[in-house]
Amino acid sequence: MTQAAAVAQYLTTAAFVALGVAVAYRWYRQPSRAQGMLALALITLAAVALIGRFQSPTNPSPVLAFISVVAFLASGYFVLLFRNEFIPLGRRTRIAANVLLGVSIVVGFLDTFVFARADPFVLTVILLELIGAWAIFTGEPIIRFWLASNTLPAVQRARMRFLSGGFAVLIVVLFASVLARSALQNPTAGLITQLIVLAIVPAIYVSFAPPSLLRRIWRMSEENEVRAAMQDLLIFSPNRQALAERAVYWAVRLMGASAGFVTDADGRVLAMYGIDADRASNLAAGSSGEDVIVAPLHLTEGQGTLAIVAGRFTPVFGADEISQMRAYEVSVSAGLERSRVIERMAAIETNKTQFLNLASHELRGPVTVLRGYVSMLEGGLLGHLNERGRKAAAVMASKVSEMNELIEEMIEAARLEDGALALRPVEADLRDVVRAAAESVAPVVDSAHTLDLDLPERRVRVRVDADRTKAIIGNLMSNAIKYSPAGGAVTCQVRARAGIASVAVSDEGLGIAAESLPQLFTRFGRVITPETEHLKGTGLGLFLGRQLARMQGGDITVISTEGKGSTFTLHLPTASATEGSENGAAPAETGPSEEASPPLAQPGAKTD
Numbered sequence: 381m382t383q384a385a386a387v388a389q390y391l392t393t394a395a396f397v398a399l400g401v402a403v404a405y406r407w408y409r410q411p412s413r414a415q416g417m418l419a420l421a422l423i424t425l426a427a428v429a430l431i432g433r434f435q436s437p438t439n440p441s442p443v444l445a446f447i448s449v450v451a452f453l454a455s456g457y458f459v460l461l462f463r464n465e466f467i468p469l470g471r472r473t474r475i476a477a478n479v480l481l482g483v484s485i486v487v488g489f490l491d492t493f494v495f496a497r498a499d500p501f502v503l504t505v506i507l508l509e510l511i512g513a514w515a516i517f518t519g520e521p522i523i524r525f526w527l528a529s530n531t532l533p534a535v536q537r538a539r540m541r542f543l544s545g546g547f548a549v550l551i552v553v554l555f556a557s558v559l560a561r562s563a564l565q566n567p568t569a570g571l572i573t574q575l576i577v578l579a580i581v582p583a584i585y586v587s588f589a590p591p592s593l594l595r596r597i598w599r600m601s602e603e604n605e606v607r608a609a610m611q612d613l614l615i616f617s618p619n620r621q622a623l624a625e626r627a628v629y630w631a632v633r634l635m636g637a638s639a640g641f642v643t644d645a646d647g648r649v650l651a652m653y654g655i656d657a658d659r660a661s662n663l664a665a666g667s668s669g670e671d672v673i674v675a676p677l678h679l680t681e682g683q684g685t686l687a688i689v690a691g692r693f694t695p696v697f698g699a700d701e702i703s704q705m706r707a708y709e710v711s712v713s714a715g716l717e718r719s720r721v722i723e724r725m726a727a728i729e730t731n732k733t734q735f736l737n738l739a740s741h742e743l744r745g746p747v748t749v750l751r752g753y754v755s756m757l758e759g760g761l762l763g764h765l766n767e768r769g770r771k772a773a774a775v776m777a778s779k780v781s782e783m784n785e786l787i788e789e790m791i792e793a794a795r796l797e798d799g800a801l802a803l804r805p806v807e808a809d810l811r812d813v814v815r816a817a818a819e820s821v822a823p824v825v826d827s828a829h830t831l832d833l834d835l836p837e838r839r840v841r842v843r844v845d846a847d848r849t850k851a852i853i854g855n856l857m858s859n860a861i862k863y864s865p866a867g868g869a870v871t872c873q874v875r876a877r878a879g880i881a882s883v884a885v886s887d888e889g890l891g892i893a894a895e896s897l898p899q900l901f902t903r904f905g906r907v908i909t910p911e912t913e914h915l916k917g918t919g920l921g922l923f924l925g926r927q928l929a930r931m932q933g934g935d936i937t938v939i940s941t942e943g944k945g946s947t948f949t950l951h952l953p954t955a956s957a958t959e960g961s962e963n964g965a966a967p968a969e970t971g972p973s974e975e976a977s978p979p980l981a982q983p984g985a986k987t988d
């Protein structure tokens with residue numbers, strides 16, 4: 381057992397020396413005052429362990445013993461200085477610590493050179509004074525670090541706790557070895573003490589150089605939060621500003637920093653957390669001595685920055701958080717870029733709407749004048765026209781009316797997007813609306829087409845904006861004719877059932893490929909194929925139709941087979957259904973004589 385204790389003692393010494401070398405190397409690689417203080421504390425501790433091996437147990441050298449005492453005291457003192465790097469000591473505390481160090485060195489001197497052979501009680505008191513001084517130097521930082529670690533991210537917290545814990549156990553072991561010396565004479569107790577001290581070495585080592593596996597284990601508890609942060613950045617991005625604010629918040633939180641900010645490519649502070657705008661601008665301009673950790677943000681217009689103002693324990697305890705921040709930066713850049721694109725698209729949309737608005741309103745006036753003159757020409761009010769003149773006037777009249785329709789559609793679309801479109805709902809019979817729509821498209825029904833109305837016998841009461849509903853149905857009818865260039869039958873079937881009225885316009889025309897269906901109802905959405913490219917249109921009719929239908933509680937759906945024809949159906953709530961839902965009652969049936977028509981939420985080959 382004695383032999384085992386001796387081996388353990390050698391192992392402990394070797395471990396402390398290895399620890400000293402490791403921390404010295406780290407200090408050499410990352411020279412900073414804080415690293416330096418920790419390195420000196422551990423190197424001097426290793427020196428104490430090493431000198432102990434060289435001392436002869438029977439005839440110890442007083443010089444070596446004194447050097448050992450000084451190194452021991454210095455190791456504690458350096459721990460205090462290490463703490464001073466993070467949480468500066470007050471002036472009085474510093475003076476007190478210096479006095480304690482001086483007194484303890486003198487006590488150590490007396491111990492080795494004067495009282496070497498004194499009474500064991502005196503020796504115990506002296507030893508207790510020396511260990512007490514060391515315990516004060518190290519104990520205070522231990523408590524500070526432990527308390528401070530509570531508010532830090534997982535890895536920083538664990539590292540500080542390992543350091544504090546390691547030194548705390550050392551204090552306990554040292555006191556125990558003096559106070560319970562006789563008990564520890566027992567070889568088993570000695571071996572256990574050695575093993576405990578041996579276990580401290582890796583604990584202290586991981587506090588300044590934690591292996592990645594350990595870091596990952598520590599971080600596990602935070603992993604979900606980090607994932608949520610990343611997701612937040614990539615999914616939740618209402619605008620750049622909000623995104624930047626969240627990015628800083630997470631960066632500060634994940635790094636255990638004291639504050640942070642994001643700058644745009646032009647150096648402008650986009651968002652900040654924990655500091656005011658002035659200080660953030662100063663830090664961004666680099667005109668402050670504070671410790672700022674910067675990760676570049678690669679943005680299209682240049683390089684921005686995600687910066688955090690180092691917390692007390694960053695970067696010494698937060699080195700890996702900093703590398704994590706660099707990875708985090710990629711997500712932030714991507715998020716910022718995405719929201720920029722979204723914002724730009726929104727701006728383009730607004731411009732488009734403004735243009736639509738402006739152009740359509742500016743065109744309306746001149747076209748009205750043209751229409752007036754053309755109809756006067758046609759009517760012979762401006763003089764008698766010969767045959768060619770009458771033909772020309774007819775062509776002009778039809779073209780001017782096309783222009784007029786286009787302008788009206790543009791104005792309606794602009795109104796819709798501005799939110800300025802007000803409906804004028806009136807109670808109407810849907811059959812009448814359909815008849816009026818059919819009349820309005822009568823001029824485009826040529827000899828190759830037939831337009832058949834299939835109307836129920838009973839009234840179909842709806843509460844709609846009659847003019848606009850007529851326009852929606854008119855557009856479906858004129859499309860059915862326009863997109864069946866080879867001719868064919870166009871039928872318009874009106875039905876009502878279960879509180880829903882429907883107007884289904886079917887044709888035997890070109891049909892639409894399934895993959896093109898989604899674009900039909902988008903603004904300016906046209907399906908261009910060799911068969912349709914020569915046909916005129918704006919791509920606004922169905923867009924407007926669906927929006928207007930939805931504003932009235934309905935919708936437009938489509939079922940189409942390429943090459944065979946299409947059926948576009950306008951669904952609208954019946955007036956009884958509107959009244960029913962207004963009264964909080966269930967939609968009423970419209971009567972047995974009315975046949976089945978597809979309900980609003982009908983599944984099938986239609987778009988939504």
Ligand code: ADP
Pocket residue numbers: 855859860861863864887889890891892900905906907908912916917918919920921922923946
């Ligand atoms: P426009 O007819 O002015 O182009 P619409 O919004 O009314 O605009 O229609 C959008 C597109 O949907 C048309 O360009 C056409 O490609 C397609 N479409 C509409 N109705 C039919 C139909 N009955 N048959 C085939 N394609 C159609």
